[in-house]
Amino acid sequence: MIPEIYQFQRMLSRRLLIWSGLSILVGLWLTLSNRDPNRRGFAQQAAAWGAINAAIAVGGRIAADRRAVDPRAHDSSMQQKEAQKLRRLLWFNAALDVFYVIGGLALAHRPDPDGRGWYGHGWGIIVQGFFLFWFDLYHALALADE
Numbered sequence: 001m002i003p004e005i006y007q008f009q010r011m012l013s014r015r016l017l018i019w020s021g022l023s024i025l026v027g028l029w030l031t032l033s034n035r036d037p038n039r040r041g042f043a044q045q046a047a048a049w050g051a052i053n054a055a056i057a058v059g060g061r062i063a064a065d066r067r068a069v070d071p072r073a074h075d076s077s078m079q080q081k082e083a084q085k086l087r088r089l090l091w092f093n094a095a096l097d098v099f100y101v102i103g104g105l106a107l108a109h110r111p112d113p114d115g116r117g118w119y120g121h122g123w124g125i126i127v128q129g130f131f132l133f134w135f136d137l138y139h140a141l142a143l144a145d146e
Contacts, residue, residue: 005079009064009086012139016057019131023050041117045124053132083143090140097136100129 027047030039072078108122 005082005086006064006068006073008083008143010061012086013057013061013064016053016060016135019135020050020054020057023047023053023128025050036120037112037115037117038120038123039117041120041122042124042127043120044117045121045128049124049128087140087143090136090143094133094136094140097129097133101126101133104129 023046027043027045027050030043031047034040034043067073067082070078104122104125106122107125108119110118110122112118
């Protein structure tokens with residue numbers, strides 16, 4: 001049986017991987033179906049953030065699997081320590097997500113005389129930042145209840 005904290009980490013990775021897949025698919029679809037620079041900018045952000053989040057999700061899953069087979073994994077103090085580390089990481093990420101949204105807002109309002117799609121890039125970052133903020137916040141609070 002896998003200790004609870006590692007099951008939680010696996011669930012977290014699975015959920016992030018689903019979001020990643022959706023982001024990549026939306027990004028690819030918008031890239032192939034649009035010539036508008038703003039939509040393409042949004043698409044590029046969706047695909048790029050999706051790829052990065054997929055790598056994080058897979059890495060998180062691998063780390064959880066490795067830690068779960070450690071002979072000390074069933075020790076309650078070890079699980080509490082792991083839960084505390086993950087909780088801190090989720091809170092830190094939620095704070096970073098706020099800065100992503102602010103950066104996206106700045107980019108979306110940047111002048112774009114050359115038609116590079118800054119508005120779309122900005123909104124792509126805003127959408128990802130908002131999702132990740134709520135994702136990290138929800139899971140940090142859920143982990144606090146464990």
